[in-house]
Amino acid sequence: MTTETLASTLEGFLSGSSSAVVIEDGAVVFDLGQAKYSVSGESNKCLLHLWSQERNVVRRVLDVETKGETLRVTVQRMGQARPTKLDICRERDPRTASAKRATRVAYQRVLERVLRGKFPELTLVQMSTSMDLERSFGPIYARGLLKRGQSGFAVLGMNRQELQSSTDAALTFGILWLDVCRRAQAGKLVIEGLKLLVPAGCAALVRERMAHLNRDAAKWQLSEWQKREEEIARVEIWIAAIFRLAWCIVPMRPKSTRGSPNRLRWFGL
Numbered sequence: 001m002t003t004e005t006l007a008s009t010l011e012g013f014l015s016g017s018s019s020a021v022v023i024e025d026g027a028v029v030f031d032l033g034q035a036k037y038s039v040s041g042e043s044n045k046c047l048l049h050l051w052s053q054e055r056n057v058v059r060r061v062l063d064v065e066t067k068g069e070t071l072r073v074t075v076q077r078m079g080q081a082r083p084t085k086l087d088i089c090r091e092r093d094p095r096t097a098s099a100k101r102a103t104r105v106a107y108q109r110v111l112e113r114v115l116r117g118k119f120p121e122l123t124l125v126q127m128s129t130s131m132d133l134e135r136s137f138g139p140i141y142a143r144g145l146l147k148r149g150q151s152g153f154a155v156l157g158m159n160r161q162e163l164q165s166s167t168d169a170a171l172t173f174g175i176l177w178l179d180v181c182r183r184a185q186a187g188k189l190v191i192e193g194l195k196l197l198v199p200a201g202c203a204a205l206v207r208e209r210m211a212h213l214n215r216d217a218a219k220w221q222l223s224e225w226q227k228r229e230e231e232i233a234r235v236e237i238w239i240a241a242i243f244r245l246a247w248c249i250v251p252m253r254p255k256s257t258r259g260s261p262n263r264l265r266w267f268g269l
């Protein structure tokens with residue numbers, strides 16, 4: 001295909017796919033209901049630019065192939081010679097029900113193993129992805145409880161193949177799960193807070209929201225899966241919030257600068 005044909009095919013498909021998802025390496029990397037895109041066909045190169053709050057990527061487009069409601073795009077990453085594939089799917093989650101179930105069951109097993117290794121001082125007493133319509137829980141989120149003596153933590157996590165919108169909603173469901181655990185364990189355990197685990201590169205919005213929660217109400221802890229699926233890393237919430245506040249403060253100049261240097265007056269630091 002020529003550069004012009006590639007660009008026009010991409011533009012035509014994307015213009016009618018405002019709620020599609022972009023899948024790369026088996027994971028949903030962009031939700032076009034929230035992300036932005038641009039297509040350019042200059043200098044004999046067709047470039048696809050995708051960006052969101054979480055990430056910003058540019059791919060050179062080499063070929064496109066339409067398969068039903070999916071556009072399979074052969075792309076080249078900048079600085080790499082080997083082509084890879086992007087799937088732009090108009091169906092927000094094209095996986096079959098059995099594929100979703102298998103992925104979620106496998107994720108639950110990995111999560112259990114990682115929690116036991118990462119927090120050996122805590123005991124995992126329950127873990128589930130079963131439907132609980134009475135409490136508004138579906139199978140997307142794995143929910144558990146870690147305890148030590150008379151205290152414990154609610155745990156909620158999700159695998160990287162779920163939609164970005166599900167990741168963005170994870171904190172809401174985590175708070176609901178924390179409330180369920182506190183009610184169920186009233187008089188037995190003190191549930192100190194929530195441990196929330198999200199896919200790699202997807203923590204930005206959740207971190208922003210968590211930074212505004214009441215720190216006296218619970219211990220809010222956010223972790224992100226690393227590229228290796230069996231490793232997690234703690235995401236700092238409050239430090240980032242403090243630095244954002246600092247950068248928002250306008251530098252103040254003293255009324256009189258005679259005999260004293262200009263200073264920045266930082267609020268709250």
